[in-house]
Amino acid sequence: MNAKEDLEFAKEHRIAPGKRPNLKKLDTKVRGPFDDKDDAKAFTAETNHKIRDLQYRMFVEEKQSLLVVLQAPDAAGKDGLIRKVLGQMNPQGCRTYPFKVPTKEERAHDFLWRIHRCTPAAGKVSVFNRSHYEDVLVVRVNDLVPKRVWKDRYKIINDFEHMLAEAGTRILKFYLHISPEEQLERFKKRLDNPDKHWKLNTGDYAARDQWDQYREAYEDAIEQCNTDHAPWHVIPADHKWYRDASVAAIVYDTFLSMDPQLPPVDVDLDEIRSLYQREAAELGKASSS
Structure with missing residues (x-):
């Protein structure tokens, strides 16, 4: 694969606004246009250089500014993606912000x-390793707040992301889609x-018993909070090298735009x-005298 007709292969992972993704049917083992792992890694390395320049x-x-949001089941590769591409x-x-259990x-x-103060200033990039979406995911699945509370948060999140976009922040949201077997x-x-x-x-193992509940929560979050200015991408993540290449392509394409x-x-x-x-x-005269 050459300089890749270039970035078209990754655009298919963009979820159209208003569409509910069926994560159970979306393939986690996509290989894309790459001949093999080495081909994908070479593309990622080349694209990383272009990203750094932009x-x-x-x-x-x-x-x-640019905000990159990463969400995924455990072991889907958020840390690896940050290390190999975004980092x-x-x-x-x-700067990367890992959002753990709230203090x-x-x-x-x-x-x-805690989210707003980590958003990027003009000229900066913020990478969220988990994010405000935890408050409509883990909070929902584990019944940490009433349903009426987490349901209202979809609108709050949309308003928040719209405000960031109006202030000049581009937003990319990635769900790293891994299979239970690969996890x-x-x-x-x-x-x-x-x-x-x-x-x-x-x-992490206990959460496997809630796989279907988390999948439904992710599908709802993607459907409810997916806009032109804050798009969701569902990235096939069983092949780490494809995960890295596709995210690199989308980030580079965003910088180009x-x-x-x-x-x-x-x-x-x-x-x-x-x-x-x-x-x-x-x-020169002084050194020669």
């Missing part, structure tokens, strides 16, 4: 309080690897060249 332009421009951006202008202070505020295999690999034991949690520009030059370049040449000549 991210640098946005950082210097300081007019736009490749310049850390001066990109006592966070629970004392509205559910968006179990990855749990086993964690168990077999001492370096991954820190990731083990009995709660944002078209960040370096600020105009407001200095006299000829004057600066003249000063440089003069000083270089003087230093």
Whole structure:
């Protein structure tokens, strides 16, 4: 696969606004246009370089920002995706926020309080490892608040994301779509690897018994909170290399559409060249004497 006719293959993962995805029927093992794993990895590496260039332009421009939201079942690869794609951006202008169980202070505020202060400033990228959607997912499945509370949150989330978009933030939301079989295999690999034991949690296994409830909650969240300015993409994630390549393609395509520009030059370049040449000549004379 060449420079990839370029990014069209990943666009099919965009869920159309108003459409409810059927996650049970959506394939988790997509290979896309790639010949093999190495082909996909080469594409991702090349695309990462292009992303870094455009991210640098946005950082210097300081007019736009990008918010990337990652949601997924455990072991679907949020950390790996951040490491291999999103974390490749310049850390001066990109920061990742892992949203864990709310602290006592966070629970004392509205559910968006801890989220809003992590949204990106102009020129910056924020990556959410889990997000405000936990408050219509885990909260719903585990009956942590009444149904009337979490149902109202869909509108609150839509209003929140609309406000961010109006302020110049582009929003990309990714659901990493993994099969129960692949998840179990990855749990086993964690168990077999001492370096991954820190990731083990009995709660992750317990959540497998709620697979259908979580799938329904995700389908509702994607259907209810999917707009042109804050689109959802369902990314097949059983093949890690395809997951990385497709997200890289979508992020790169988004940066291209944002078209960040370096600020105009407001200095006299000829004057600066003249000063440089003069000083270089003087230093050359001094070193030769």
